Amino acid sequence: MNTQAVRAIYRFEMSRTARTILQSIVSPVISTALYFVVFGTAMGSHMGRTGGVSYGAFIVPGLVMMSLLTQSISNASLGIYMPKFMGTIYEVLSAPVSPFEIVCGYVGAAASKAMILGIIILGTARLFVPFEILHPVWMIAFLMLTTLTFSLFGFIIGIWADSFEKLSIVPSLIVTPLTFLGGSFYSINLLPPLWRKITLFNPIVYLINGFRWSFYDAADIAVGTSLALTLVFMAICLGVISWIFKTGYRLKR
Template sequence: MNLEAIRAIYMFEMNRLKRTLGQSVVSPVLSTSLYFVVFGSAIGGRMAEVGGVPYGAFIVPGLMMLTLLNQSISNAAFAIYFPRFTGTIYELLSAPVSPFEIVAGYVGAAATKSVILGLIILATASLFVPLELRHPVWMLSFLVLTAVTFSLFGFIIGIWADGFERLQMIPLLVITPLTFLGGTFYSLDMLPPAWRTVTLFNPVVYLVSGFRWSFFGHSDVRVEVSFAMTLFFLSVCLFIVRWMFRTGYRLKS
């Protein structure tokens, strides 16, 4: 394994974080803070507890997941799309670097950025609402697995996209609506039985539910199922990335 190649790609992408600090960190944190002000303070002050948890604290895992999914996808998608756009991807493909090392460098950097951002948002949330963290190891596990999974998904989008517009199409039209409808701001127990069944077909439900369990010890879906679904999504993304490199899909043309 060419560790130096992985390190070079990884450090190049991490250095980009310093150059775009306002866009990469400050903007998401400010947006999430507004959610806390509106939903946690204004609306939360008028709502009862949800599952024995104050509403302001209840929405913290969902908001972290909302930011984590969007940032993981956008970071990884842009990271691989820009070399394709400029043509420098061909230099990378012709270098003595394996597909695994390319993916490890780009996805590792995107996931690291998302995890750092998630922890910053967690610290920001603690300024607005009292938080408890019953299972910190599980929280970090879900945080890292989700960041890696959706960074891989973003990597796939970056290869698939044939224009800058398509880079934002999937996050805006698919991921964000699924996250809002995946229990970010409410418990599935608050839904009618029919809608609760329909919601279980939303894959984001399992991510938010498992992440929320790591905070409060209860969730809408069993934590074992949430963890298994996260691993399943990760496996699907790995399979698609492997297929893209094996066939050269939009990489060699």
């Protein structure tokens, strides 16, 4: 494995975060902090306990997951799209670097950025909402698995997109609505039976509930199911990326 090439891609992508720290870190943290203020502190004080914990604590895993999903996709899609847009993708493809090493560099950097952001948001949440993490090892595992999986998904979007507008279509029109409807702000057990069955077709539900279980040892869906479906989605993303490099689909366009 060409570790030097992986490190070069990784460092380049991570350095872009330092140059755009207001957009990459500060803006998402402030946006999420506003959710904690409005829903966790202001509204949460007038609501009962949800899922065995206060409402403010209940929404913490959902809000962190919402930021992780959007930022993982955004970082990975923009990271691979910019070389295509600037024409430097030809240098990467002609270099003695395997597809696996290219993916490791770009996806690894995107996942690292999202992980850092998720940890900062968790620290920020402590300022507004008291909460505890009963399974910290599993929490970190879900954090890493989610950022890695959706960075792979973002990598696919970045290759598929042929304009900056298309980069935002999937996150804004699909992922964000599914996150809001996936139990970020409520327990799906509160829904009528029909809507609960429909909600179970939303893949984000399983991510949020698996992550919430690591905090409070309680969730609407079994943690094993959440973990299994996340791994299945990761395997699908890996299969699509493998197909892309085998066929050259939109790599040079």
